Amino acid sequence: MITIEELRPGDEEAAHRLGQQAFNATDPYDPARPRIAPERHLAAYLDGAIVGQTRRHEFGQYFGGRRLACAGISGVAVAPEARNRNLARRLVTESLERAAGDGEVIAALYPTTAALYRSVGFEVAGWWTERGVPIGELPRDDGTVTWARAELDDERPVALYDRMAPDHDGWIDPPADFWRWRALHARQDTKTNRYLYVGERDGEAVASVQYAYGRSERAMYRIDVEHVHAVDGHALRAGLALLGAHGTTADEIRTTLPVDVLELHVAHAQRTSVHSTWPWMLAFVDLPGAIAARGYPAGVSGAVPLAVDDPHRPANSGDWVFSVADGHGTLERGGDGRVAVTSTDLASVFSGHRDPLRLARAGRLGHPTEADLGVLRAAFAGQPSLTIFF
Ligand SMILES: CC(C)(COP(=O)(O)OP(=O)(O)OC[C@H]1O[C@@H](n2cnc3c(N)ncnc32)[C@H](O)[C@@H]1OP(=O)(O)O)[C@@H](O)C(=O)NCCC(=O)NCCS
Structure with missing residues (x-):
């Protein structure tokens, strides 16, 4: 039987070994090292043995000069004998559920395969170089x-x-x-x-x-x-x-x-x-929360009707009006939904990584007016980066 649950007490060393095997690490297990809280360390158990895990760090992430509560997903690993059974997907999905419960509005991670994380709502949002x-x-x-x-x-x-x-x-x-x-x-x-x-x-x-x-x-x-x-x-x-x-x-x-x-x-x-x-990837845990939490350039103002499609977190989906003024943004229900966008594409815009104009030219932004594009480009302009690997 397979279960997804918090790492059981006493399994810290087994979790360490699972991570070592996945990522070719050699450092010995040291019980004195600071460890992530058990409720942030999920494990998959197969007949009682740990065969998968993921950690969720209690990070902030800065956008527009403001700090957003961010789930830093890392150490996703599944033992070779238990792969291709959806365990990684289940572990990350459950982690995001818990992130929502803890008030984290976004999640970030470094992928070894973008396909896995796209399938649970992440998109490339910047690069570590x-x-x-x-x-x-x-x-x-x-x-x-x-x-x-x-x-x-x-x-x-x-x-x-x-x-x-x-x-x-x-x-x-x-x-x-x-x-x-x-x-x-x-x-x-x-x-x-x-x-x-x-x-x-x-x-x-x-x-x-x-x-x-x-x-x-x-x-x-x-x-x-x-x-x-x-x-x-x-x-x-x-x-x-x-x-x-x-x-x-x-x-x-x-x-x-x-x-x-x-x-x-x-x-x-x-x-x-x-x-x-x-690359690093970003997902919305709480889309209106994320829009309200980040900062925007002073002097940019306007409103854009969005139709967001988020199959992973339905509360993010639907028609919204994105408004920005005086360095603050909001997302409220309503509008004619003419700017249709997936939550993953929106994540890549939100970070400043992807230019909304490119998405529009690729037919991935519905029917924006020139003014819609102008507001989105100005509101989310940036050159995101990351220097710390996790
Ligand atoms: C990556 C890893 C965690 C996947 O675990 P898993 O339980 O086998 O993955 P899942 O069965 O949940 O697969 C989910 C999706 O991940 C992707 N994926 C899984 N294994 C993959 C592989 N070897 N190559 C490319 N994509 C892969 C696929 O998109 C898959 O979806 P699909 O089966 O519908 O195509 C596992 O292979 C592993 O531990 N690898 C070594 C460590 C690592 O790379 N960890 C990720 C760090 S970001």
């Missing part, structure tokens, strides 16, 4: 920030991230345990040379940079940047300059900073290269 930048392309230190080494569990980088993230559509706001888990993981990894620096300006922490040495064929090492957090562009530039000061021993850095941020500080952006990319 790791770029290589030749070390000589990084800016030179201008002396405005003073750097000092810090311990890997220093909490200032988290505070700096919290100041930086709201300006970046798509960035997540992880809970304290998530950061603690990452710091512990970094500390326990004694095989890697890893350094954290915090930079101050006028006695105030304004940037942090964490990096590890990776393998390079042409130099002693490359630099894998684990984060650059900065309160403004000057502080970010100083962080990149700190990395650039490794030019005699390293040939490049690898970073997940969004390209529109990076290109401001790299003169010959054509010399950067993409090493790895991963």
Whole structure:
């Protein structure tokens, strides 16, 4: 018999092993590591043995400068002997039900197969991208920030991230345990040379940079940047300059900073290269809640009638009027439904990833007027990204 339920007490190590097998991880089970609450860790049991699982992190995600309660779905895994029986789909669907119960308005995840998650209401809403930048392309230190080494569990980088993230559509706001888990993981990894620096300006922490040495064929090492957090562009530039000061021993850095941020500080952006990319996907858990929770550009106002089709969460479906004014949006019942859109396409617009004009040209937006398109394009304009993998 198969059941989907919360992870049973005592099954933490078995769940860890299931995840290791699915994702080729090798780190030993450590009972001291922070764990997600059991009600956020669902498991599939086959005759009492755990054969599948999914975790739901208590994230926020920023859109338009505001934080939306977001279910961060991760660790979806089904044992090879139990695959192709709909277990992954059932686990994610049940997780989204619980997300709705907890007031989460959206859900986000990194897919290994988009088909699985499209089939439960997710759509690609942005990309995580790791770029290589030749070390000589990084800016030179201008002396405005003073750097000092810090311990890997220093909490200032988290505070700096919290100041930086709201300006970046798509960035997540992880809970304290998530950061603690990452710091512990970094500390326990004694095989890697890893350094954290915090930079101050006028006695105030304004940037942090964490990096590890990776393998390079042409130099002693490359630099894998684990984060650059900065309160403004000057502080970010100083962080990149700190990395650039490794030019005699390293040939490049690898970073997940969004390209529109990076290109401001790299003169010959054509010399950067993409090493790895991963799409991330978004689903509406509570569509009117999500529309009301995100921010919109000040100065944009208008109303657009939508006919939303969401076969997964029927409460999101039907005719709505989307209105935006003074940086706030609402979704209210009514309208003539001339802009017909699936909830998945709408998710890709909501994040700023997909231009409504493209959807209209592809025949996926019903019969919008030019004014409808103008409002939608202006309201959801953005360039979403994600720098943290989960
Ligand atoms: C991905 C995984 C969780 C799927 O588990 P599962 O229980 O077999 O999946 P389901 O039976 O619920 O399949 C649901 C849908 O997922 C997709 N899917 C499942 N296995 C797939 C595969 N090997 N290749 C491509 N798509 C696949 C299909 O769209 C499928 O729908 P369909 O059968 O109607 O075509 C499982 O193969 C696994 O654990 N893989 C290794 C870890 C991993 O990739 N996890 C996902 C992290 S985002």
